Amino acid sequence: MNAKIVTFSSRGDTTLLEYDPATADMDEVNRVIAKYEAKTGAQPFDLATGERIEKVTRDQNEVSMASSESIRA
DSSP states (O other), X not given: OOEEEEEEETTEEEEEEEEOTTTSOHHHHHHHHHHHHHHHOOEEEOTTXXXXXXXXXXTOSEEEXXXXXXXXX
16 A cells, blocks of 8 residues: 655645655655755644654655645635
8 A cells, every 4th residue: 555645735635755655765755755844834744633743654654744824724
């Protein structure tokens, strides 16, 4: 099963990255997230709890990225 890093905004959802958590280089996954966060200000969070995710692990199958502006929209 593939995992996804999904961005969402008032314009709709976009898959930023899709990967196989069993074989993926999780350091690279987290680097991609960090670059996107630095570029856009969007932060990774768990949609179920609403809590910010500091580091994505193999156990997380879907991570959402949103800026505070898109959450308020």
